[in-house]
Amino acid sequence: MAATADCPIMFLDVDGVLIPFRARPTEPTSAERYAAPPADDDEGNPLLGRLDPEDGHRLRSLGCRLVWATTWMSDANEQVAPRLGLPELPVVDFPDDDDEPEHGLHWKTPFLIRWAAGRTFVWLDDEITDTDRRWVHAHYEGRALLHRADPAVGVTPNDFEVIRRWLAETSAAVAAS
Template sequence: MTEGPGGASAAARPLLFLDVDGTLVPCRGARLPTTEEGWAAWQHASNPQLSRIDAGHGPRLLALPCALMWATAWMDDANTVIAPLPGLPELPVAALPEAPQEYPAGVLNWKTAALVRVAEGRPFVWVDDSITELDRAWVSANHPGPALLHRVDAMAGLAAADFAVIGDWLRDHLD
């Protein structure tokens, strides 16, 4: 088995579920699409918002002692459209239900239960801009291992402070 950062094997390392919109692609006032056709255009290499991805995020993410996995409505398109921009390799994609067109307040995030299933008890970090206290409570009650649900400011996207929190948590939870 290949040894990862910090000497932990890839299978034993915590997972890091990575969102795209609002996390790698800061919103900064951009209006997300509300129709299926709008999302199809948004999730395309010609989307001008993709220029907001910080190329330095790839090396920072790859240096974390974890196994990276996409957790985004972009699904497989994250590998073809998003990954090359910050220099990420092809990553596994979490099996998620279809993203809802509207996301009402006060309900469990559409990804939460699926990510707990994918984690299968392994420690994990979920980095997203739409995590709520309801998601944290549900994961705490339904996931037997440690988990960090880290909410990113959607207007700014991932920042140095986010990497510090995530890195500290991961180092504290290595086997």
């Protein structure tokens, strides 16, 4: 399914979501990694090897407008997107702001709902809490799914299924209204 201008937005985090904190089962062990010279395309970041190229296909198949919502900022387009087979994506430009969010609220949350501007969105991150979900429910008029990935393993096929099901239910609800 191709993403259109009025399709849902998918805000993507990188660390803990696309790059899990724990090695993937297919990843070389540390002994194997140190026995071989580093790959030229790792650009000094060995964690990029934890990216699963299939995640790019899984993300594109959701039919969302993919948007980076990560501290990687535009570096995600240079270092992550090509490894996932993704085109250059828009980037949420988080301002350098010293304002502390409400107690327990993730610092990204207010920026993302401003960026979404009433459009349906999914936010895939490893730091989402119930506080963020309650705050978005109370402050955002559009439809939103805040989905937390387990940072140890990153996004899984089950996470994609939960998101796919929510998108289908949301699409059906919009069509019925």
